[in-house]
Amino acid sequence: MENLLGYTREMLEDYFILMGEKKYKATQVFEWLYRHNEYNINNFSNIKKDIINKLKSDFTTEFIKIEKVLEGQDVKKFLFRLLDGEKIEAVLMEHNYGLSVCVSSQVGCNMGCRFCESGRLKKVRNLETFEIVQQILLIQEYINKRIDSVVVMGIGEPFDNYDNIVRFIKIINDAKGLAIGARHITVSTCGLVPKIDEFSNLDLQVNLALSLHAARDSVRNRIMPVNKVYNIDTVIAAIKRYIAKTNRRVTIEYVMLNMVNDTLEDAQALVNLIKGMNVYVNLIPYNETKNIEFSKSSKERINKFYEYLTTSGINVTVRREFGGNIKAACGQLRSESD
Numbered sequence: 499m500e501n502l503l504g505y506t507r508e509m510l511e512d513y514f515i516l517m518g519e520k521k522y523k524a525t526q527v528f529e530w531l532y533r534h535n536e537y538n539i540n541n542f543s544n545i546k547k548d549i550i551n552k553l554k555s556d557f558t559t560e561f562i563k564i565e566k567v568l569e570g571q572d573v574k575k576f577l578f579r580l581l582d583g584e585k586i587e588a589v590l591m592e593h594n595y596g597l598s599v600c601v602s603s604q605v606g607c608n609m610g611c612r613f614c615e616s617g618r619l620k621k622v623r624n625l626e627t628f629e630i631v632q633q634i635l636l637i638q639e640y641i642n643k644r645i646d647s648v649v650v651m652g653i654g655e656p657f658d659n660y661d662n663i664v665r666f667i668k669i670i671n672d673a674k675g676l677a678i679g680a681r682h683i684t685v686s687t688c689g690l691v692p693k694i695d696e697f698s699n700l701d702l703q704v705n706l707a708l709s710l711h712a713a714r715d716s717v718r719n720r721i722m723p724v725n726k727v728y729n730i731d732t733v734i735a736a737i738k739r740y741i742a743k744t745n746r747r748v749t750i751e752y753v754m755l756n757m758v759n760d761t762l763e764d765a766q767a768l769v770n771l772i773k774g775m776n777v778y779v780n781l782i783p784y785n786e787t788k789n790i791e792f793s794k795s796s797k798e799r800i801n802k803f804y805e806y807l808t809t810s811g812i813n814v815t816v817r818r819e820f821g822g823n824i825k826a827a828c829g830q831l832r833s834e835s836d
């Protein structure tokens with residue numbers, strides 16, 4: 499049986515039309531789910547009994563469960579238990595501009611980035627659409643507040659679960675769904691080129707972030723195996739096509755790894771690579787994990803890198819650090835709960 503919370507309004511409209519019903523029924527269902535938070539199909543009181551019965555025979559509204567919450571200042575980390583027993587996590591962050599949630603897209607990840615905790619567990623499976631939607635619904639219910647923005651930057655590579663991510667975006671962006679503005683939704687990829695191209699055709703003003711992390715192939719090959727499939731030139735060419743097509747600014751993520759990718763040479767290579775492009779660089783202080791191979795760049799090294807980029811005319815910010823003390827680094831909570 500399908501989970502009702504994984505259906506876009508469009509899919510539900512098709513479902514009702516196929517049944518010989520009016521498509522506005524889909525809007526009614528959406529209002530029950532996302533406006534009234536009513537998940538018991540029996541209680542959809544403006545819908546006829548025979549349709550209720552049909553809905554009940556085709557869909558469940560079963561929920562994943564919050565297994566554990568770690569609370570820090572400005573940040574809460576949620577560990578979820580899925581219906582098949584698998585575990586994933588999401589993070590709630592309180593910014594001065596509102597509440598944002600970072601959701602997971604897969605159980606495990608196959609991209610194998612050397613510095614990333616999530617990749618220590620190989621991909622077990624993709625998350626279903628409803629499992630991504632429910633991360634947000636459960637967090638909203640837990641804090642009894644609305645989420646303002648969403649980043650798909652938790653466990654997993656979203657473009658390796660493309661169709662479910664697009665469905666997820668449509669549901670949370672829908673005015674009758676969670677009504678989160680497209681500009682408040684960001685998808686982050688390690689650089690799966692064909693999907694970047696596909697994403698540029700999506701008719702939604704969603705933000706794209708690229709985890710670049712190095713501007714020289716010799717360095718990127720060492721820390722991100724995906725670079726051997728889509729190297730820096732290839733992925734930057736795709737980002738250029740994306741910008742040309744969508745006219746939107748892309749975020750370049752750059753995690754600062756001590757003595758690995760934070761030298762002056764790296765900064766110069768980065769400037770040469772992206773100069774003139776409509777991008778901004780987000781320098782991410784490395785969240786240290788048990789992985790001893792990498793350590794975080796010092797504040798001084800980050801500042802130097804930052805200054806070099808700024809004086810070269812690149813837009814750059816340093817990401818605020820969240821939750822280091824509550825194991826909020828990507829994949830850490832999950833990997834320590836085994």
Ligand code: SAH
Pocket residue numbers: 609611613614615650651652653654655656686687688708709751753782783784785786787827828
């Ligand atoms: N697979 C996607 C999204 C998930 S990772 C991607 O690669 O973009 C989200 C971001 O966190 C990526 O930029 C990733 O490289 C970064 N990241 C992973 N481990 C980290 C750590 N320990 N500290 C800081 N950033 C990390």
